[in-house]
Amino acid sequence: LEAKGIGKRTITSSVKFDLLEDVSLELAIMVDDKKQIRDHNILSLGSLEKILYEWGGVQVRYKGIRVYPYGDDDWLDINKERGLRKATPQDELFAFAQTLKGVDPRRSLLNMLSMKSYVGNVEIGKDAIGFEPKLNREGFVSSPAFDKLKEFVRFAIDWSTILRDYYIREENLKKALIAKERYEEIIGEKVEQSRVIESALAHLETEAKILSEILPPPKRKEFELVFESATDVIRKQHSANQTELTHLRLVASTSTLLLIFSHEVKSLLGDLE
Known part of the structure; x- marks a missing residue:
């Protein structure tokens, strides 16, 4: 992960995704919130809403061709789990959340965004094994490889969501400290x-x-x-x-x-x- 305010972060999962040879993922978080747009000259809220409507979600490409309906539907169960208010990550992501100051690991996914706010692309190359498109070309036949793909993408999304929540909290603490210092200057006392x-x-x-x-x-x-x-x-x-x-x-x-x-x-x- 590389983001302003957080810098470059990496995580190595102990889980082996051995069924995902020649599979890659690129992911970005885009929020349709005016307060969170850094430069309105580059991107306005109206433009962002249109982008998320058309391109929001994690799409899948198999040998260069997009596979529907992934990206248009909730194939990663993000909106489903948001509706259930699922807030606790599993296993090593729970342990990771425990290492972040001020983060309650049991609630670290409570601020999960809409599936459309995760803009990403999965590339499944020609050397990938275990992915069989359905006869109607609408998705893949259920398989261990596809289950692992879903697990892998959700791992990345959950991890980035935990870090985003941590960053927002840190920024709010900085703003509160700046406001406190300014107030102390005005009244002339600590x-x-x-x-x-x-x-x-x-x-x-x-x-x-x-x-x-x-x-x-x-x-x-x-x-x-x-x-x-x-x-x-x-x-x-x-x-x-x-x-x-x-x-x-x-x-x-x-x-x-x-x-x-x-x-x-x-x-x-x-x-x-």
Whole structure:
């Protein structure tokens, strides 16, 4: 994988895809979200939507000829699993997600995109074995090779999705840090991370009080009512987020302990046998 902000990343799977000789995959992630388009001069949201509609999905070419309906249908079960809210990767991808700071491996696929956002192309060359087109040319006959192909492509998609989620989180943390530093410059003092929201609200309330004093009485009452309601929502939402974060940390800690306990029990049973 090579992407802006992430750099070049590689992963070597312990699974052997020995049935995929002369098979290659190229994959890109394209999101129809205006905020995630880096340069609107190169590509507008309208143009991207058209591209994804026509070319979105992972297509398959067999000896240079496109095989339908792959790329037009959900042959990789991406949309199906999104609908089921499947969030946990399997085996070594779960282990990989555990190595990324701040990523909950049990939820690392929760932000899986639509199948159309994964724009890719599988090339099956002339030396590939085990791929037999159906008589009507609509896809391949079910085979171990095709099952392995699907597993291989999903491995690549899931891995890149985990990294993308990690990158988005890191970018949000950077933006939050920059905003905190700018705020500290304005107020002329350092603020602990845990107190940023409360400190910012306190300063807002001070400034709002000064502002309300110069407003005419009818406008002042309306302003104070709206401002009080808005700050109350922020405080309560922040408190709820902190409670949820504490709960998730507790669950993560408990899950880890249960995993260790299960491993120890299995080892003990093995010794007894």
